[in-house]
Amino acid sequence: MSTHDDLRDIALTEFAYAGYAGTSLQRIAEIAGLSKSSVLYHYESKEALLEAAVGPALDRVAAILDAIGDALGTTEGRRAFIEQFVDLLLEQRLAVHMFINQGQSLEDVPVIDRANDLVVRLSTFFATSVSSVEDHLRFGIALGGAAYVLSVKQDDPLAGENPETHAQVRAALVKILTELLAPVSVNTQG
Amino acid sequence: MSTHDDLRDIALTEFAYAGYAGTSLQRIAEIAGLSKSSVLYHYESKEALLEAAVGPALDRVAAILDAIGDALGTTEGRRAFIEQFVDLLLEQRLAVHMFINQGQSLEDVPVIDRANDLVVRLSTFFATSVSSVEDHLRFGIALGGAAYVLSVKQDDPLAGENPETHAQVRAALVKILTELLAPVSVNTQG
DNA sequence: ACAGACTCTGACCGATCGGTCAGCTAACTT
DNA sequence: AAGTTAGCTGACCGATCGGTCAGAGTCTGT
Numbered sequence: 001m002s003t004h005d006d007l008r009d010i011a012l013t014e015f016a017y018a019g020y021a022g023t024s025l026q027r028i029a030e031i032a033g034l035s036k037s038s039v040l041y042h043y044e045s046k047e048a049l050l051e052a053a054v055g056p057a058l059d060r061v062a063a064i065l066d067a068i069g070d071a072l073g074t075t076e077g078r079r080a081f082i083e084q085f086v087d088l089l090l091e092q093r094l095a096v097h098m099f100i101n102q103g104q105s106l107e108d109v110p111v112i113d114r115a116n117d118l119v120v121r122l123s124t125f126f127a128t129s130v131s132s133v134e135d136h137l138r139f140g141i142a143l144g145g146a147a148y149v150l151s152v153k154q155d156d157p158l159a160g161e162n163p164e165t166h167a168q169v170r171a172a173l174v175k176i177l178t179e180l181l182a183p184v185s186v187n188t189q190g
Numbered sequence: 191m192s193t194h195d196d197l198r199d200i201a202l203t204e205f206a207y208a209g210y211a212g213t214s215l216q217r218i219a220e221i222a223g224l225s226k227s228s229v230l231y232h233y234e235s236k237e238a239l240l241e242a243a244v245g246p247a248l249d250r251v252a253a254i255l256d257a258i259g260d261a262l263g264t265t266e267g268r269r270a271f272i273e274q275f276v277d278l279l280l281e282q283r284l285a286v287h288m289f290i291n292q293g294q295s296l297e298d299v300p301v302i303d304r305a306n307d308l309v310v311r312l313s314t315f316f317a318t319s320v321s322s323v324e325d326h327l328r329f330g331i332a333l334g335g336a337a338y339v340l341s342v343k344q345d346d347p348l349a350g351e352n353p354e355t356h357a358q359v360r361a362a363l364v365k366i367l368t369e370l371l372a373p374v375s376v377n378t379q380g
Numbered sequence: 381a382c383a384g385a386c387t388c389t390g391a392c393c394g395a396t397c398g399g400t401c402a403g404c405t406a407a408c409t410t
Numbered sequence: 411a412a413g414t415t416a417g418c419t420g421a422c423c424g425a426t427c428g429g430t431c432a433g434a435g436t437c438t439g440t
Contacts, residue, residue: 003417018295021212025398036398038418046398100338101291105208133355134362137339141331141366144338148290149330165323172324176331179369193387215428226428228388236428 004042007032012053016094016151020050020102051111057095058111060088061118065125078182081125086173089146090166097151100144119143126181142180146173194232197222202243206284206341210240210292241301247285248301250278251308255315268372271315276363279336280356287341290334309333316371332370336363 001009010031014023025046029036043049064084068077089096099115106112126139191199200221204213215236219226233239254274258267279286289305296302316329 019209019211019292021209022295024396026396034417035419037400037420040399041416041418044399102209104342105212132362133358134365137359137362138366140339140342141335141370143335144342145331145333145335148334148338149327152294152330152334168323169327172322172327175324176328176370180366214426216426224387225389227390227430230429231386231388234429 003032003034003038007034007039007042007049008052011049012094012098015050015053015102016098020046020098020106025049047109047111050106050109054095054099054115055111057088057092058099058115058118060092061122064088065118065121068125075182078126079178082177082181083174086146086170086177089150089173090170093147093150097147100147138180142177146177193222193224193228197224197229197232197239198242201239202284202288205240205243205292206288210236210288210296215239237299237301240296240299244285244289244305245301247278247282248289248305248308250282251312254278255308255311258315265372268316269368272367272371273364276336276360276367279340279363280360283337283340287337290337328370332367336367 007028010028011023014028014031017023025036025039028049029039032039039049043052064081068081068084099112100119103112103116103119107116122143123139127135197218200218201213204218204221207213215226215229218239219229222229229239233242254271258271258274289302290309293302293306293309297306312333313329317325
């Protein structure tokens with residue numbers, strides 16, 4: 001992989017792990033085996049590095065939201081969405097964890113504002129007709145919980161990258177999020 | 191409230207919101223209307239401020255874990271635990287959110303190590319006999335999701351502090367976490 | 381009136397932060 | 411062989427970081 005992409009990946013890992021404010025360019029440089037000046041040669045600023053790190057994940061979220069469109073109220077629509085959402089989580093777990101848990105404090109960064117807008121879209125996607133406290137909590141727990149559980153470094157089965165475990169995690173996530181967000185009988189007109 | 195306690199509360203709010211690394215003593219001082227020197231008069235270091243901020247929450251977690259003891263495998267025991275856990279979350283939501291989401295990166299801070307130990311105890315509490323991937327995910331989503339949803343600043347019903355909404359949130363949380371962690375038929379001997 | 385404790389402060393410290401800049405080296409072009 | 415470019419670097423910048431310290435103001439007990 002190119003140095004450019006290496007830096008992007010290192011930055012994403014560190015931002016998700018130690019926070020944007022808690023990660024220095026010096027540290028990113030050390031992990032990459034470069035000098036801080038080299039990092040700033042590839043990316044014009046720390047903020048540009050953040051944008052490169054989470055931007056692609058935001059594109060995917062936006063694409064999913066656009067594609068699903070209006071099939072939101074029905075249980076069918078929700079289940080179809082959940083499958084795509086789980087795949088997104090598994091592919092972009094660090095980026096999602098980042099803007100879920102640091103989206104509030106980095107509010108004036110353009111790429112984070114974009115992320116926050118998408119979270120709002122995602123929220124209204126699930127809370128159009130039904131707006132009970134319980135449903136709000138369900139959505140928040142599903143979103144924050146999934147982002148959290150996939151970002152925890154653990155010696156557990158999740159750590160391995162073998163495809164069998166991956167399929168197992170995917171199936172379990174779909175099941176759990178379906179229970180939370182699209183129960184067998186959904187009140188479409190709460 | 192005393193200046194000492196004010197500083198503790200301000201620090202907790204800022205640590206949970208912007209992260210420990212992302213919060214400066216200068217900022218805490220400004221919010222409190224004091225100088226940075228005054229903050230360091232009340233607390234000998236930034237780390238001491240962190241300990242004062244999350245310590246009481248950790249004491250409560252430990253107390254709950256000690257009290258529940260061995261009634262862990264049964265559905266009854268889990269439900270009793272969940273009620274206490276929800277009350278803890280509602281009372282100490284910022285502190286819980288803090289050490290859930292920053293526990294990994296602040297690993298060498300004593301008070302955070304204590305927090306991480308408690309999370310491990312909590313985890314094994316739910317994963318003694320059953321250790322399937324799905325149950326690990328259920329636990330992580332419940333823990334991380336609840337910590338997340340209660341820490342989000344929102345213009346939603348949660349924001350208000352009126353007792354009626356509080357009871358509504360509590361009931362919904364108990365219901366959702368029970369679904370996640372103690373379904374009607376729990377496999378005690380996975 | 382004096383002494384001592386409590387609270388608070390500005391000045392200052394070394395270290396680190398994000399970022400700039402001139403210049404080095406190696407590879408490719410003409 | 412000369413020129414151009416990409417990749418990288420150390421030296422340096424002002425700002426901010428956590429933390430130290432001597433001292434000022436206030437209040438209480440004697």
